[in-house]
Amino acid sequence: MEYYGDDSPIAALATGCGENALAVVRTSGKDCLRLLASVFSPSQKLLSAPGNSIVLGWMLSKPSPSADQSAPSSMQTVKTPERIDQVLVSVFRAPKSFTGEDCADISCHGGSAAVNGVMASLRAAGFRDSLRGEFTFRAFMNGKIDLTRSESIMEIVSSKTEKSLQNAVRRLSGALEREIRSIKDRLVEALAAVEIALDYSEDELPNGEDEQFGALPKKPLIKDCFQSLQELSASFRMERLYQDGAVVVIAGRPNAGKSSLFNRLLKQDRSIVTDAPGTTRDYIEAAVAVQGIPIRLVDTAGLRETENMVERIGVEYTRNLMESADALLYVVDGVEGLTAEDGAFLDNADARLTNTGKVIIVFNKADLLTERGADRLFVSAKTGQGLDDLVQAVVQVLRVDPAAAPVGIASARQKDLIDSAVDCLSSALALSENREPLDVIAPLVRNAVDALGEITGQVSTADILETMFSKFCVGK
Ligand SMILES: Nc1nc2c(ncn2[C@@H]2O[C@H](COP(=O)(O)OP(=O)(O)OP(=O)(O)O)[C@@H](O)[C@H]2O)c(=O)[nH]1
Ligand SMILES: [Mg+2]
DSSP states (O other), rough: OOTTTTTOOEEEEOOSSSSEEEEEEEEETTTHHHHHHTTTTTTTHHTTTOTTTEEEEEEOOOOOOOTTTSSSGGGOOBOOEEEEEEEEEEEOOSSSSSSSSSSEEEEEESSHHHHHHHHHHHHHHHOOOTTTTTHHHHHHHHHHHHHHHHHHHHHHOOSSHHHHHHHHHHHHHTTTHHHHHHHHHHHHHHHHHHHHHHOOOOGGGOTTTTTTSSSOTTTTHHHHHHHHHHHHHHHHHHHHHHHOEEEEEEESSSSSHHHHHHHHHHHHSSOOSSTTOOOOOOOOEEEETTTTTEEEEEEEOOOOOOSSSSHHHHHHHHHHHHHSEEEEEEEETTTTTTTTTHHOOOOHHHHSSSSSEEEEEEEGOOOOOOOOOSSEEEETTTTOOTTHHHHHHHHHTTTTOOOOOOOOOOOHHHHHHHHHHHHEEEHHHHHHHHTTOHHHHHHHHHHHHHHHHHHTTTOOHHHHHHHHHHHHHHHH
């Protein structure tokens, strides 16, 4: 069975499917270059290529015995290899490669026939298809990157806005790894002091160590780590928002100007606008970005009771979409003002939305108004007035924090581990307030250190020992 963790030669298409100018097939593993050379011409050139160089040549089909198996072996012919595609091979030699193994990236032409041909000949040469994330897994196993950087690679791949890309790139550059390691180092220092205090009974404490039994050594340091971890944990919401984006639904009665507003926010005529109520039947969605947050903006069928089957289904869609919205723009025709029907729909929306405070009431057609009530958000989809205020209101509902910490966590795995470290430290601090004995508190601090070690994939016990011996000279 195939499993992560071996060094067998693997291959995978790294670029998208479909008709593209070029595609990249990646390979890595034991004997990678030799196996690739068996289906490449000129093979000698590839075999002697230094690391970080590029070789131009042909991918070939694997030479195979003729299909006529009934012929005596002496008569069996060997099919001459056929040229599959002209390719560029980027050669990387261990350990100077992404995975730390010998690697080759094959840039071939992007049509599916060329890609399939290249993959088939690699399989025939002895490569197996890689498992999900296996290249990155190998990079981690070979000490090329820590776990936070591994995760950031997937985050970069899925980034939809410049801001989310920026944050993920920061993690790839090691900003999160450094932050976690720095907190962990401080915590290890505290743990070492706790272990020392545990090892000595009260009357045996070494000179200068005046911690009493029950008092938590390095308590301010532990508090400091606790706070830093809490901040990191809180950064998760914003980072997920940058990565996953938010759903913003535009709803309201027919003819309020929902589709006009949708088009205005999109800066293109995407949704049909007419002066006939009930124009939009099916919902329409498009992607926009608001302050670096990817938004799925949805225009919906106007809310009203109707006998028309198609429209009724559209209205039901609208109601369901309102439930899943992160922010709901409820558009009101500013000339008509809020009607009793609007009131009923809004009550209904409030009840359906999992969280209140998500609804923004937008009074549209401000260009037709001479008087405007205070404390209301007036916009004109026609002229664009008030749009900046509307965007600001969306930002507020989504609780976008422009001053968010420059390094944040974006993976649920990291969040779980940080939360578990936060819980441990919180209990440790609470127990120390109650003057509970150190042997009850120490395991909690140790668990917090282990959780942080797990985030980056470090082994933790060795460095606790290292710090203990180097700083406290217990063994003398
Ligand atoms: N003067 C003015 N007219 C607007 C404005 N916004 C929309 N309209 C007009 O109002 C009418 C309805 O606009 P739509 O955008 O189709 O309204 P809707 O809410 O999508 O309507 P349904 O799809 O039927 O639910 C059209 O004639 C628009 O030109 C605005 O800000 N000012
Ligand atoms: Mg519409």
